[in-house]
Amino acid sequence: MIISSISSFGRYCLFMTQVFRTPDKWKVFFQKLILEISKLGVDSIPLVIIISLFIGAVITIQMTINIVSPLIPSYSTGLATREILLLEFSSSMMSLILAGKVGSNIASEIGTMRVTEQIDAIDIMGINSANFIVLPKVIGFVLFVPVLCVLSMFMGLIGGWFIAEFTTMLSVENYVFGIQSFFNEWYVWYGIIKTVVFAYIIASVAAYYGYYVKGGALEVGQASTKAVVSSSILILLADVILTKLLLQ
Amino acid sequence: MIEAKNVSKWFDGQRILYDISATFETGKTNLIIGQSGSGKTVFMKCLIGLLSPEEGTILYDGRIFREMSQQQKRALRTEIGMLFQGSALFDNETVLGNVMFPLRMFSRMSHEEQLERAHFCIKRVGLTNADEKYPSEISGGMQKRVAIARAIALNPKYLFCDEPNSGLDPRTSILIDELLSDITHEYGITTIINTHDMNSVLGIGEKIVFINKGHCDWIGNDKTIFRSKSQSLNDFVFASKLFQEVKKFLEREYEAEENI
Numbered sequence: 001m002i003i004s005s006i007s008s009f010g011r012y013c014l015f016m017t018q019v020f021r022t023p024d025k026w027k028v029f030f031q032k033l034i035l036e037i038s039k040l041g042v043d044s045i046p047l048v049i050i051i052s053l054f055i056g057a058v059i060t061i062q063m064t065i066n067i068v069s070p071l072i073p074s075y076s077t078g079l080a081t082r083e084i085l086l087l088e089f090s091s092s093m094m095s096l097i098l099a100g101k102v103g104s105n106i107a108s109e110i111g112t113m114r115v116t117e118q119i120d121a122i123d124i125m126g127i128n129s130a131n132f133i134v135l136p137k138v139i140g141f142v143l144f145v146p147v148l149c150v151l152s153m154f155m156g157l158i159g160g161w162f163i164a165e166f167t168t169m170l171s172v173e174n175y176v177f178g179i180q181s182f183f184n185e186w187y188v189w190y191g192i193i194k195t196v197v198f199a200y201i202i203a204s205v206a207a208y209y210g211y212y213v214k215g216g217a218l219e220v221g222q223a224s225t226k227a228v229v230s231s232s233i234l235i236l237l238a239d240v241i242l243t244k245l246l247l248q
Numbered sequence: 249m250i251e252a253k254n255v256s257k258w259f260d261g262q263r264i265l266y267d268i269s270a271t272f273e274t275g276k277t278n279l280i281i282g283q284s285g286s287g288k289t290v291f292m293k294c295l296i297g298l299l300s301p302e303e304g305t306i307l308y309d310g311r312i313f314r315e316m317s318q319q320q321k322r323a324l325r326t327e328i329g330m331l332f333q334g335s336a337l338f339d340n341e342t343v344l345g346n347v348m349f350p351l352r353m354f355s356r357m358s359h360e361e362q363l364e365r366a367h368f369c370i371k372r373v374g375l376t377n378a379d380e381k382y383p384s385e386i387s388g389g390m391q392k393r394v395a396i397a398r399a400i401a402l403n404p405k406y407l408f409c410d411e412p413n414s415g416l417d418p419r420t421s422i423l424i425d426e427l428l429s430d431i432t433h434e435y436g437i438t439t440i441i442n443t444h445d446m447n448s449v450l451g452i453g454e455k456i457v458f459i460n461k462g463h464c465d466w467i468g469n470d471k472t473i474f475r476s477k478s479q480s481l482n483d484f485v486f487a488s489k490l491f492q493e494v495k496k497f498l499e500r501e502y503e504a505e506e507n508i
Contacts, residue, residue, distance in 0.1 A: 025353055117336035124296060124408075125350055126325025 012208050018130035019138065019204070032136035040102050040137065040203075041144030045151065051097060052090065052152040056159025059084050064169045077170050078178020081160045083187070090152035091191040092239045095198035098148070099231045103206040106137055107227035110210030111220035119211070134207040138200060145199035146192045153191065190246050197242060198235045205231040249274050250406060250438055255294055255304035257287075264290050265301070268464045270457045275436045277429050277452040279443055282459035283484060289410060291459060292442045296328065296408055297321065308406065326354050329399030329437075331409040331428075335391040337383040337398070343370065344379040347397045354402060369397040373427060389420035393427070400431060407432065409441040413448060421445060425452050444484075446491060449473065458484070474498050 023029035063077040110133060113119050122129040157179055164175035209227040213219050250272040257265040264287050272278040272295075282288040293299040295306055297313055306313040308324060316324065337346050347366040351357060357365065370379065373393040383391055392412060399407060409428060413421035429452040432439040441448065449456060453470035460480040468476065473485060474495070486495045 028352060112339075116334055116339075117332045118338055120298060121330065121332060121336040121338075123298065124325060124328060124330040125353065126322040127353060 011212070012205075015130060015208050015211065016204065018128060019134045019207070021128055021131045021135075023131060023135065024127055029136060032132075033140050036136045036140030037144050040105070040141045041148065044098060044101060044148060047097070047101060048094060048148050048152050049155050052085075052094070052155035053159040053162075055089060055093075056081065056085060056156030057163050058159075059089070059156070060160035060163040060175070061169065064163075074170065074174045075178035075181055078160065078164075078175040079181050080178075081175075082157060082179040082183075085153050085156040086187040086191050089156060090149050091194040091198065092235065094149065094152045095195060095202065095235050096232055098145075098199075099202045099206075099235060100228055102141060103202045103228045103231050104224045106203060106206035107210040107224040108220055110134070110207055111213040111223045114211060114213045115216055115220060130211060134204070134211065137207060138203040141203045142196055142199045145195050149192050149195040150188070153188070193246065194239065194242050197238055201234045201238060202231045205234060249309055250295060250440065251305075251307040252291070252295060253305045253307070255291065255301045255306065257290055257294055257299065257301045259290075264462050265294070266462045267304070268459070268462075269304075270464060270467060272438055272440050272457075273455060274438045275433060276439070276454040277432050278438070278440045278455040278457070279449060279453045280440065280457050280459060281444060281449055281453075281484070283444065286459045287462040288442050288459045292408060292410060292440065295440065296330065297325075326350075326402060327405040329402070329404035329407045331392070331395045331399050331407070331412055333411045333414050335383070335388075335395040337391055337394055339383055342380050342382055343375070343386070343394050346383070346394055347401055350398060350401045365401060366397075369401050370394075372400070372431075373397045374423075388415050389417075389424065392416065392420075392424050396424075396427060396431070400435070400437075403435065404437060407437045407439040409439065409443075411443055411445075412441060413443060413445045418447065421447060422451065428452065446485065446488070449485075460484070475502075 059081045060077060063080045067076050067080070110119075113133065119129045119133070122132060160175060160179070161172065164170050164172045206224075206227040209223040209230070210220075213223045252268055252270050252272075255265055255268045256263065268291060280288045280292060290299060294301045297306070300314075308327075311320075311324070313321070313324070338349065341349065344363075344366055347369050348362055351362040351365055355362060355365075367379075373396050375390060375393050375397070378386060378390060378394075383394070386394070407428075412424050412428060416424065425448050428439060428441065431437065441452070443449070450470050450473075453473070456466075456468055456470065456473060457464060458466040458468075458478070458481050466476055466478045466481045473481070476482060476485075482495075486492050
């Protein structure tokens with residue numbers, strides 16, 4: 001188990017040295033980059049909006065129900081909602097969700113290319129296939145993911161505002177005052193930095209599993225599952241390390 | 249011309265190829281034949297450089313592949329066209345996009361010139377009104393034609409085809425064989441075709457290398473294959489009832505020739 005993990009890590013590192021090379025043709029690279037930003041990033045916007053909106057609403061409801069002490073000011077609901085969204089949900093939880101969507105997409109796409117010999121066809125032409133296929137995906141996703149993170153923060157707060165506006169659980173004034181109180185700008189940067197690291201993990205790990213698939217359709221599915229599981233675990237591990245490094 | 253000298257290959261301690269030596273000539277359709285699992289695909293992958301043989305040498309027009317620098321290997325690869333068993337077309341590209349791919353990556357042509365060249369190649373393989381279709385929207389035979397068009401887009405010196413007839417009906421198989429043969433002669437390409445289709449052997453086998461259990465058992469052409477004394481080759485060639493009948497007919501012919 002340990003030897004296998006070390007071996008996989010070594011192979012992943014070698015794979016990354018192939019990926020991070022100068023592209024054969026910059027024009028083609030930028031065309032693919034735009035395509036990947038659209039496919040992996042822009043196409044994830046609806047999912048991010050829906051999930052953030054609902055989770056923001058749920059967090060607000062839970063905070064309202066649980067903060068009942070008269071010693072705690074009423075604006076605390078908004079404040080707690082904001083802190084949860086900024087510190088953990090919009091970066092870590094959203095990345096775990098994106099690992100499922102984007103990670104499986106990347107692993108299955110590259111895995112299918114492998115089993116249908118499309119990667120061999122690229123290699124035969126003398127093109128660095130790892131660089132050609134994977135680099136635009138990694139760079140594209142890493143570049144766009146801060147947008148998704150900030151969008152998630154914003155939509156989460158809007159979800160909470162909906163609860164304040166359309167229910168009698170808390171007032172809009174208290175909620176808005178809460179989300180504006182004791183604001184620490186660094187928390188936004190902290191969330192963005194974490195998301196960028198997680199995006200790199202999602203894209204590179206999924207690409208690694210897809211690239212080294214052997215077999216057929218069944219193995220592509222297994223690689224996709226492995227990619228999601230591995231990247232999720234690595235995200236959680238990186239979350240602990242980054243939180244320790246950035247917040248302490 | 250491509251030469252293989254004493255090529256041997258192992259996988260996990262198991263020997264797959266045993267000292268295979270063969271020469272594949274320029275301007276001819278060279279066939280590698282053998283049963284499934286005989287090692288012919290491994291041999292072809294060694295020839296292309298997708299696998300490294302543990303022993304032996306591959307020479308491209310006298311240039312030793314193993315001793316080439318990475319840059320030289322890259323340059324050589326632009327001289328190679330490859331037709332894969334499953335066509336290996338890019339799913340997210342149209343027919344035109346697939347054929348233009350190597351031109352976009354390697355040529356210094358303008359976009360218009362690339363388009364012109366791609367259209368020429370598509371026309372050359374006999375495809376019409378398919379430019380904007382995706383690989384999933386065309387038949388297997390058409391996919392093979394697109395793959396051939398892509399393979400010849402850069403005017404390759406060497407063309408490798410891995411089982412070009414697999415999954416095709418007999419009529420389409422013959423058309424693909426004829427197309428490969430025509431292209432080989434027209435452009436003077438060194439074409440190597442990996443197949444176990446006897447129709448191809450008889451139709452375009454200008455040079456035939458027979459591989460059996462990792463050994464090169466016989467080298468000849470479509471004229472000499474029926475006179476071979478190699479038992480393993482005869483078992484392979486005359487496996488079907490049709491070819492057993494052909495064998496009986498030929499034996500009678502040979503006897504008649506000898507009597508005369």
